[in-house]
Amino acid sequence: MRVITYGTFDLFHDGHRRLLERARALGDHLIVAVTTENFDDARGKLNVQQSLMDRIQNVQDSGLADEVIIEEYEGQKINDIQRHHVDIFAIGSDWLGKFDYLKDYCEVVYLERTKGISSTQLRNENAGMMRIGVVGTGRIANRFVAEAHYVSGIDIEGAWSRDPANVKTFVDQHDLDLAAGSYEELLDQVDSVYIASPHGTHLEYALAAIERGKHVLCEKPMCLTEADCVRLQEAAAEADVVLLEAVKTAFSPGFQRLVAVARSGSIGDIRSVDATFTKLTTGDVRELDAAQEGGSLAELASYPLLAVVKLLGMDHDDVRTASFKPESSGVELYSRIDFRYPHAVASARTGLGVKAEGDLVIAGTRGYIYVPAPWWKTEYFEVRFENQSDNKKFYYKFDGDGLRYEIAEFSSMIRRGERETFRLRATETRWMARVLESARTDAHVFG
Ligand code: C2G
Numbered sequence: 321m322r323v324i325t326y327g328t329f330d331l332f333h334d335g336h337r338r339l340l341e342r343a344r345a346l347g348d349h350l351i352v353a354v355t356t357e358n359f360d361d362a363r364g365k366l367n368v369q370q371s372l373m374d375r376i377q378n379v380q381d382s383g384l385a386d387e388v389i390i391e392e393y394e395g396q397k398i399n400d401i402q403r404h405h406v407d408i409f410a411i412g413s414d415w416l417g418k419f420d421y422l423k424d425y426c427e428v429v430y431l432e433r434t435k436g437i438s439s440t441q442l443r444n445e446n447a448g449m450m451r452i453g454v455v456g457t458g459r460i461a462n463r464f465v466a467e468a469h470y471v472s473g474i475d476i477e478g479a480w481s482r483d484p485a486n487v488k489t490f491v492d493q494h495d496l497d498l499a500a501g502s503y504e505e506l507l508d509q510v511d512s513v514y515i516a517s518p519h520g521t522h523l524e525y526a527l528a529a530i531e532r533g534k535h536v537l538c539e540k541p542m543c544l545t546e547a548d549c550v551r552l553q554e555a556a557a558e559a560d561v562v563l564l565e566a567v568k569t570a571f572s573p574g575f576q577r578l579v580a581v582a583r584s585g586s587i588g589d590i591r592s593v594d595a596t597f598t599k600l601t602t603g604d605v606r607e608l609d610a611a612q613e614g615g616s617l618a619e620l621a622s623y624p625l626l627a628v629v630k631l632l633g634m635d636h637d638d639v640r641t642a643s644f645k646p647e648s649s650g651v652e653l654y655s656r657i658d659f660r661y662p663h664a665v666a667s668a669r670t671g672l673g674v675k676a677e678g679d680l681v682i683a684g685t686r687g688y689i690y691v692p693a694p695w696w697k698t699e700y701f702e703v704r705f706e707n708q709s710d711n712k713k714f715y716y717k718f719d720g721d722g723l724r725y726e727i728a729e730f731s732s733m734i735r736r737g738e739r740e741t742f743r744l745r746a747t748e749t750r751w752m753a754r755v756l757e758s759a760r761t762d763a764h765v766f767g
Contacts, residue, residue: 321346321347321348321349321407321408322347322348322349322351322404322405322406322407322408323343323344323346323347323349323350323351323406323407323408323409323410324350324351324352324353324397324400324401324404324406324408324409324410325339325340325343325350325351325352325353325409325410325411326352326353326354326355326391326397326411327339327352327353327354327355327411328354328355328360328365328368328375328472329352329354329375329378329379330368330369330370330375330472330473331369331370331449331472331473332375332378332379332381332382333437333449334434334437335412335433335434335437335475336378336382337382337384338434339410339412339431339433339434340352340379340382340384340385341384342410342431343410343431344384346408346410346429347407347408349386349387350384350385350386350387351385351386351387351388351389351400351404351406352379352384352385352387352388352389353388353389353390353391353396353397353400354372354375354376354379354388354389354390354391355375355390355391356372356390356391356392357371357372358392359391359392359393359394360472362393362394363394363470364470364717364719364720364724365470365471365472366470366471366472366724366725366727366728367471367472367473367474367728367731367732368472369472369473369735372390376388376390389404397409397419397422398422398425401422401425401426402425406425406426407426407427408426408427408428408429409422409425409426409427409428409429410429410430410431411428411429411430411431412430412431412432412433413430413431413432413433413495414433414469414495415430416430432495433495435495435496435497436475436477436478436496436497436498436509437449437451437475449473449474449475450473450474450475450511450512450731450734450735451475451477451509451510451511451512452468452474452475452476452477452510452511452512452513452514453476453477453478453479453480453498453500453506453507453509453510453512453513453514454476454478454479454480454490454513454514454516455479455480455481455503455506455513455514455515455516455517455525456479456481456515456516456517456518456539457479457481457483457486457487457489457490458516458606460516460539461479461490461514461516462490462493462494463721463723464514464516464723464727465494465496466720466721467720467721467722467723467724467727468723468724468727470719470720470724471724471727471728471731473731473735474727474731476494476496477496477497477498477506477509477510478491478496478497478498478499478500478506478509478510479491479494479496479498479499479500479506480499480500480501480502480503480505480506481517482517484499484501487499487500503525503528507528507529507532507534510534511534511535511734512529512534512535512536512537512562512730512734513525513529513534513535513536513537514537514538514539514566514727515529515536515537515538515539516539517539518606518612518613519539519541519544519612519613519618520544520612520613522538522539522541522542522543523543523548523551523552526538526542526552526563527551527552527555530552530555530556530559530561530563531555531559533559533561534561535561535562535563535730535733535734536552536556536561536562536563536564537562537564537566537726537727537730538563538564538565538566539566540565540566540567540622541565541618541621541622541752541753541756542565542566542749542753543753544613544618544753544756544757544760545753545757546750546753546754546757548753549749549750549753549754550750553746553749553750556739557739560739561739562730562733562734562738562739563746564726564729564730564733564741564744565622565744565749565752566723566726567622567623567626567726567744567752568696568721568722568723568725568726569623569626569627569696569697569698569722570626570630570726570743570744571725571726571728571729571743571744572697572698572716572718572722572725573716573717573718573725574697574698574699574700574701574714574716574717574718575630575696575698576743577698577714577716578689578691578698578701578714579630579631581689581701581703581714582631582682582684582689583631586684586686586687586703587682587683587684587685587686587687587688587689587703588684588685588686588687589663589664589684589685590631590632590664590682590683590684591663591664591665591683591684591685592664592665592666592667592681592682592683593627593628593631593632593664593665593666593667593680593681593682593683594666594667594669594680594681594683595623595624595627595628595666595667595668595669595680595695596624596669596670596671596676596677596678596679596680597620597621597623597624597669597670597671597678597696598616598620598654598669598670598671598672598674598675598676598678599619599620599671599672600673600674600675601672601673602673607619607672608649608651608672608673609651610649610650610651614651614672615645615651615652615653615655615672615760616651616652616653616654616655616670616671616672616674617641617643617652617655617657617670617756617759617760618756618760619670619672620670620671620672621655621657621668621670621752621755621756621759622752622756623696624657624668624669624670624680625657625668625752625755625756626744626748626752627668627680627695628659628666628668629748629751629752630748631666631682632659632661632664632666633661634747634748634751635661635662636659636660636661636666637660637661637662638659638660639657639658639659639660639755639758639759640657640658640764641655641656641657641658641758641759641762641763641764642655642656642658642763642764642765642766643655643656643759643763643764643765643766643767644674644765644766644767645763645765645766645767646767647767651672652670652672652760652763653671653672653673653674653767654669654670654671654672654674655669655670655671655759655763656668656669657669657755657759677693678693678694678695678696679691679692679693679695680695686705687703687704687705687706687710688703688704689701689702689703689704690702690704697718697722698716698718699715699716699717699718700713700714700715700716701713701714702714729741729743
């Protein structure tokens, strides 16, 4: 029986070794296909640290492969199976169901992935494999685990939240090692945490992690007040750990190019920025619950505020907010934060249960940039001029839910020993916390 398996095999660890052992045991000839850089790039896998040569060497050194080939293109698996007369395709259970289409060509076996890669299992402790714990088990935490899969060098160890039943379900669903009974138990097992619990709990959980020397990636809004933000940033500096606010747009390839194009003078001087983010939400949900710090500002303002700060900077002269906040709801359902800068104006609009065009328009003295909805992905934008034949179109990748870009940034910062990233500076995070706080407390309220 001829068996084939595929993988990146970056920072070769015990999970890889055990997978190859079991794949080999399924037959008498094991072919291992190692992904090329281009293929990993095309399938949206980020942060692969070792070269193709080194990764092939990892597989060869294991002594488990009878033959090593490379995987270069989408659809290659079907060709390989036929060309190499393969009987069994084997892959880890993290891909369960994803390769069922190969059943038309050979037997497909999903082998249980190895849960929890402890640092003692790593061939080289400093190889850069990072163990991360998830705090909170809601929608975004689920997406995080799926996306982390596409970032090399990361192993999600386990999860914790206030409700043990939710933790159990989450851990089972994602095949994780640890359903932590307490936050301390999770912290003991990891190098870093991703905090995706309700907004009002971020400060407490982030501080506890930082005080134990763990790096923190915290969902937006990281803080609801500037004072909380300063407190966290000072604690992180003291403990010498990474503290990053998970505003995913800041790390997406297209948004970074958009900012560079806009600030390079291509549309002249920027005179106005208008950014909108709305979502239709109804019913008994956290987003609409005042007790859980809901409302369109806390929920959505991070995105438009990011656009404003990245395009116009932090030195606005004035900011005013108007919010539709009916007494019956207790939270802002629509808000408009208006800024005055020395030579520009900006408007950040958010709505919950209100739908508007979610676009971003940057007006300049020579032309303007139009980013259609959903602008926060920035997969596409146009630079437009009076003379339409001068218009330019730009296209970028935004793979999956886009969380992989912030995860990749967080993990590279840790690996490189960096505490600050130009993609989202600590001062910008603090500015966003200050504006959010004032918008929530000093708004001109109607409704
Ligand atoms: N693996 C495992 N346990 C782990 C980590 C990985 O069993 N803790 C398995 C994966 O399921 C996969 C193999 O080891 O079968 C290689 O893993 P990666 O190098 O992460 O490669 P991957 O991105 O899974 O590529 O075409 C490529 C394939 O689709 C899989």
